[in-house]
Amino acid sequence: MSLRIAVQTDPVSTFNIKGDTTFALMEAAQARGHSLWSYQPQHLSWNAGKVTARARPTTVQRVEGQPGIEGDRETLDLAADIDVVLMRQDPPFDMSYITACHILEFLEGSTLVLNDPKWVRSNPEKIVPLEFPELIPPTLISRDEHAIRAFRQEYTDIILKPLYGNGGVGVFRVKPDDSNFASLLEMFFGMNREPIIAQAFLPNVSQGDRRVILIDGDPVGVINRVPQPGETRSNMHVGGKAEAADLSAADQHICDTIGPILKERGLVLVGIDVIGDRLTEINVTSPTGVQELKRFSGVDAAALFWDAVDRRLGG
Numbered sequence: 001m002s003l004r005i006a007v008q009t010d011p012v013s014t015f016n017i018k019g020d021t022t023f024a025l026m027e028a029a030q031a032r033g034h035s036l037w038s039y040q041p042q043h044l045s046w047n048a049g050k051v052t053a054r055a056r057p058t059t060v061q062r063v064e065g066q067p068g069i070e071g072d073r074e075t076l077d078l079a080a081d082i083d084v085v086l087m088r089q090d091p092p093f094d095m096s097y098i099t100a101c102h103i104l105e106f107l108e109g110s111t112l113v114l115n116d117p118k119w120v121r122s123n124p125e126k127i128v129p130l131e132f133p134e135l136i137p138p139t140l141i142s143r144d145e146h147a148i149r150a151f152r153q154e155y156t157d158i159i160l161k162p163l164y165g166n167g168g169v170g171v172f173r174v175k176p177d178d179s180n181f182a183s184l185l186e187m188f189f190g191m192n193r194e195p196i197i198a199q200a201f202l203p204n205v206s207q208g209d210r211r212v213i214l215i216d217g218d219p220v221g222v223i224n225r226v227p228q229p230g231e232t233r234s235n236m237h238v239g240g241k242a243e244a245a246d247l248s249a250a251d252q253h254i255c256d257t258i259g260p261i262l263k264e265r266g267l268v269l270v271g272i273d274v275i276g277d278r279l280t281e282i283n284v285t286s287p288t289g290v291q292e293l294k295r296f297s298g299v300d301a302a303a304l305f306w307d308a309v310d311r312r313l314g315g
Helices: 021-031 095-105 117-122 145-155 181-191 203-207 249-264 290-297 301-312
Strands: 004-008 035-039 044-047 050-060 068-070 074-077 084-087 112-114 139-142 158-162 172-174 196-200 209-215 218-226 241-244 269-275 278-283
Touching: 004 021, 004 050, 021 035, 021 050, 021 290, 021 301, 044 095, 084 095, 095 117, 112 301, 139 145, 145 158, 145 181, 145 196, 158 181, 172 181, 209 249, 209 290, 209 301, 218 249, 218 290, 218 301, 241 290, 249 269, 249 278, 290 301
Parallel strands: 004 035, 004 084, 084 112
Antiparallel strands: 035 050, 044 050, 050 068, 050 074, 139 196, 158 172, 158 196, 209 218, 209 269, 218 241, 269 278
């Protein structure tokens, strides 16, 4: 069955053909004969009960500097004209992101939206792991300076990071003798009105931060991301090196615990982060790692994703 797919994403011209998961998903859909349109969140509208998007018909291609060929914008009724909407724009997870989720929720019952926007807005990457306290490192979410200082006193070596950040930006390790702690709190509190997240530092991060890809609740593969020497962060955006890895017993236990819940919530493509045996994030907004997984293991998670879509559509 040929599907009509609208992808809410960043501009196609910015895609990295060797790394972007969104590109891989669109390429896999195209290979199956599906039709693609792309648009950005600012082109999404609700008007008189209809959800529309001014989208461009799009063909993706593995050509450096020209990852896609796009036609002129046309207004699509996402309920009547489209079978599947992929919500794939990058964070930050902010009010614009949440508003887009609210608008796409109106498509429930008519068009399949993945990941399910209701659960995307309700499951921020660093908050949803709190549902599984037995799986995560010691964690505090607070804006109360007294509480943060007490947490640091208890665990001594900690990580501070923005609650809704992404890509490793704004992540700091605060060692016991670090004199910048007060300045870091001032910086975080001056940026916005949000709480911050503090976690006990996990020394195993030097051996890597594993990204496990789940499709419809089942783990399909894992890559290990190793930080640069002298660096705490392993995100590939900040120089982390990806390498092949096997699913560990701890990874499997975590996936067995959270997988059925993710599937029930319509979170079909998820990337979780695991350090040692601890779950640190559950990425549902625009998870990455699909191309790296295929490169290192041969597992085609993009194809498995569209298999899952077929099952959800009854195909």
